[in-house]
Amino acid sequence: xxxxxxxxxxxxxxxxxxxxxxxxxxxxxxxxxxxxxxxxxxxxxxxxxxxxxxxxxxxxxxxxxxxxxxxxxxxxxxxxxxxxxxxxxxxxxxxxxxxxxxxxxxxxxxxxxxxxxxxxxxxxxxxxxxxxxxxxxxxxxxxxxxxxxxxxxxxxxxxxxxxxxxxxxxxxxxxxxxxxxxxxxxxxxxxxxxxxxxxxxxxxxxxxxxxxxxxxxxxxxxxxxxxxxxxxxxxxxxxxxxxxxxxxxxxxxxxxxxxxxxxxxxxxxxxxxxxxxxxxxxxxxxxxxxxxxxxxxxxxxxxxxxxxxxxxxxxxxxxxxxxxxxxxxxxxxxxxxxxxxxxxxxxxxxxxxxxxxxxxxxxxxxxxxxxxxxxxxxxxxxxxxxxxxxxxxxxxxxxxxxxxxxxxxxxxxxxxxxxxxxx
Amino acid sequence: xxxxxxxxxxxxxxxxxxxxxxxxxxxxxxxxxxxxxxxxxxxxxxxxxxxxxxxxxxxxxxxxxxxxxxxxxxxxxxxxxxxxxxxxxxxxxxxxxxxxxxxxxxxxxxxxxxxxxxxxxxxxxxxxxxxxxxxxxxxxxxxxxxxxxxxxxxxxxxxxxxxxxxxxxxxxxxxxxxxxxxxxxxxxxxxxxxxxxxxxxxxxxxxxxxxxxxxxxxxxxxxxxxxxxxxxxxxxxxxxxxxxxxxxxxxxxxxxxxxxxxxxxxxxxxxxxxxxxxxxxxxxxxxxxxxxxxxxxxxxxxxxxxxxxxxxxxx
Numbered sequence: 184x185x186x187x188x189x190x191x192x193x194x195x196x197x198x199x200x201x202x203x204x205x206x207x208x209x210x211x212x213x214x215x216x217x218x219x220x221x222x223x224x225x226x227x228x229x230x231x232x233x234x235x236x237x238x239x240x241x242x243x244x245x246x247x248x249x250x251x252x253x254x255x256x257x258x259x260x261x262x263x264x265x266x267x268x269x270x271x272x273x274x275x276x277x278x279x280x281x282x283x284x285x286x287x288x289x290x291x292x293x294x295x296x297x298x299x300x301x302x303x304x305x306x307x308x309x310x311x312x313x314x315x316x317x318x319x320x321x322x323x324x325x326x327x328x329x330x331x332x333x334x335x336x337x338x339x340x341x342x343x344x345x346x347x348x349x350x351x352x353x354x355x356x357x358x359x360x361x362x363x364x365x366x367x368x369x370x371x372x373x374x375x376x377x378x379x380x381x382x383x384x385x386x387x388x389x390x391x392x393x394x395x396x397x398x399x400x401x402x403x404x405x406x407x408x409x410x411x412x413x414x415x416x417x418x419x420x421x422x423x424x425x426x427x428x429x430x431x432x433x434x435x436x437x438x439x440x441x442x443x444x445x446x447x448x449x450x451x452x453x454x455x456x457x458x459x460x461x462x463x464x465x466x467x468x469x470x471x472x473x474x475x476x477x478x479x480x481x482x483x484x485x486x487x488x489x490x491x492x493x494x495x496x497x498x499x500x501x502x503x504x505x506x507x508x509x510x511x512x513x514x515x516x517x518x519x520x521x522x523x524x525x526x527x528x529x530x531x532x533x534x535x536x537x538x539x540x541x542x543x544x545x546x547x548x549x550x551x552x553x554x555x556x557x558x559x560x561x562x563x564x565x566x567x568x569x570x571x572x573x574x575x576x577x578x579x580x581x582x583x584x585x586x587x588x589x590x591x592x593x594x595x596x597x598x599x600x601x602x603x604x605x606x
Numbered sequence: 607x608x609x610x611x612x613x614x615x616x617x618x619x620x621x622x623x624x625x626x627x628x629x630x631x632x633x634x635x636x637x638x639x640x641x642x643x644x645x646x647x648x649x650x651x652x653x654x655x656x657x658x659x660x661x662x663x664x665x666x667x668x669x670x671x672x673x674x675x676x677x678x679x680x681x682x683x684x685x686x687x688x689x690x691x692x693x694x695x696x697x698x699x700x701x702x703x704x705x706x707x708x709x710x711x712x713x714x715x716x717x718x719x720x721x722x723x724x725x726x727x728x729x730x731x732x733x734x735x736x737x738x739x740x741x742x743x744x745x746x747x748x749x750x751x752x753x754x755x756x757x758x759x760x761x762x763x764x765x766x767x768x769x770x771x772x773x774x775x776x777x778x779x780x781x782x783x784x785x786x787x788x789x790x791x792x793x794x795x796x797x798x799x800x801x802x803x804x805x806x807x808x809x810x811x812x813x814x815x816x817x818x819x820x821x822x823x824x825x826x827x828x829x830x831x832x833x834x835x836x837x838x839x840x841x842x843x844x845x846x847x848x849x850x851x852x853x854x855x856x857x858x859x860x861x862x863x864x865x866x867x868x869x870x871x872x873x874x875x876x877x878x879x880x881x882x883x884x885x886x887x888x889x890x891x892x893x894x895x896x897x898x899x900x901x902x903x904x905x906x907x908x909x910x911x912x913x914x915x916x917x918x919x920x921x
Contacts (some may be wrong), residue, residue, distance in 0.1 A: 378805045385720045385742070389804075454720075454724050498699070501719060554880075
């Protein structure tokens with residue numbers, strides 16, 4: 184089985200074909216040749232990628248597919264279909280399911296249920312048993328069947344647990360993924376605390392609720408060692424703290440949700456519950472600080488923070504609505520809308536393709552002959568229309584539906600699998 | 607002056623123009639005459655049916671709305687639910703649609719969640735009046751407060767209004783701020799820093815933590831009720847140490863007023879915790895216009911209902 188992707192503009196910041204128009208020959212899922220022009224055999228499948236960019240396949244380091252337990256919100260296979268549309272070739276799936284992913288058997292379930300899909304599902308296991316934040320789960324055992332990272336997908340209350348888990352994870356050489364929010368300070372808040380929350384009469388979550396936990400994670404990391412990834416930064420001071428910790432040489436990485444680059448608390452003026460998310464959309468100065476953090480490498484990764492929710496949980500009074508925005512299939516558009524001009528496409532590719540590989544410890548960070556073909560085909564200069572009918576996620580809790588946004592994903596190649604978007 | 611409102615609903619003061627507010631006042635003047643006649647009633651809204659839906663406890667606001675509706679000759683139905691519809695399992699949209707199916711033209715609603723009225727207005731087809739949405743807005747209270755101030759002081763442009771107390775949990779404060787600013791008044795809030803939202807100054811109000819200084823500045827002092835039910839629970843650190851200490855620092859007494867070299871107007875949206883926000887000798891003094899506020903409440907609500915009903919009829 185031979186495919187030739189023709190005339191794609193390669194975006195591969197660490198590779199030798201960066202910014203060049205190339206043909207790529209893939210045979211049985213392996214990159215066999217890259218040249219400015221390749222001669223096709225009769226039986227070769229040709230993929231015309233003129234006007235498209237080609238990069239290493241994108242990896243989403245935070246998505247929820249709600250399976251097992253809440254399959255009516257998404258489900259593994261449906262979620263992976265949506266991820267493919269979004270241009271992702273791998274997705275780190277959060278373990279906050281019912282039951283929570285905290286044992287070998289559940290990791291095996293995720294692996295076997297998703298086997299054969301064009302998008303690789305990377306299981307994240309819980310740091311604590313049952314995700315309850317008390318005792319450590321069997322991380323070693325879960326890794327033996329394919330868990331690649333650990334997170335409770337919510338703030339870890341007990342500092343001692345964070346400390347112990349980081350210490351224990353050192354020998355496993357696996358990243359722990361933290362969500363930084365002090366629930367006591369957040370105190371039932373439903374949006375960012377600021378002028379906007381005042382004017383809407385909604386209870387605010389102050390930035391300090393995030394910052395105090397970022398500070399704690401950094402100090403615990405300094406003490407115990409290990410690899411720490413802060414999945415969802417939202418405040419400018421938090422970015423500053425990570426910047427400083429990185430300068431000091433701590434083994435810390437950070438991510439930001441695509442939507443965080445696009446929205447601010449001002450967008451909540453109409454009480455649109457689809458924009459009720461955690462961490463909350465903060466102020467313009469925070470948004471700009473996040474973009475700056477991506478630019479200077481403080482933030483390594485842009486994730487989707489895909490949180491599908493059924494309509495009954497969303498179409499209700501703002502305070503009662505669940506947190507979460509369904510974003511995985513439109514993450515690239517959210518990034519382009521929010522930051523394309525300031526970031527530039529190389530940086531976006533870095534945060535989607537290379538940063539995640541660095542967090543996961545994947546050494547293949549450029550496109551090279553002999554490697555598995557894992558690509559995303561896309562363009563930042565073409566826009567996409569997101570409609571209810573074309574929406575793949577089971578959940579319609581998205582502020583994106585009904586909009587035409589910049590950025591288009593044409594398809595993905597993952598080994599012997601190829602998914603091209605129609606039209 | 608335009609003779610109709612710029613809005614279809616009264617969701618909040620935020621949505622009103624200064625002209626809308628003046629128009630409401632103009633009609634309130636007329637309705638105040640009506641309710642002081644021997645026959646306190648006009649037949650204007652005979653064909654209109656109004657549902658008062660109170661998802662949160664209320665005595666005076668509900669009574670005031672009901673009287674306003676009845677004095678306009680509207681048909682009135684009342685619905686009360688302790689707690690929100692959510693606790694009963696039915697969604698808010700379903701609850702309201704059920705009542706609308708009985709051919710109701712207008713909904714007056716109080717609800718514990720900020721934005722509930724805006725949410726509802728996007729999903730059901732009726733005219734909505736906000737009688738309080740959590741800690742967000744209470745527009746008719748702000749209108750009747752401003753109307754009552756205007757009765758005493760004339761136009762409010764340049765007047766100085768002080769709001770004292772629990773600003774953080776108060777929809778009255780927020781709606782008052784929006785309303786007074788639209789009418790050109792200056793606003794200062796005063797209370798312990800834990801009861802004043804951190805970013806309130808960004809809304810263009812001044813902040814004080816000293817009652818004497820604040821009183822010296824103002825023409826009107828609006829004393830808000832301490833919402834005892836919102837001050838603390840087992841899981842929540844209370845906002846001030848004790849009521850005793852609160853009233854020592856921020857309770858308004860005759861002694862405060864005697865120190866001033868001018869006469870200020872004292873208001874309170876009720877119900878009063880006598881001896882906490884305000885002492886009895888102030889509440890019952892010539893400074894106080896608390897009962898005028900209550901009377902004006904009916905007239906202002908008649909004006910709002912009348913003007914919104916006119917829009918229904920036009921459609």
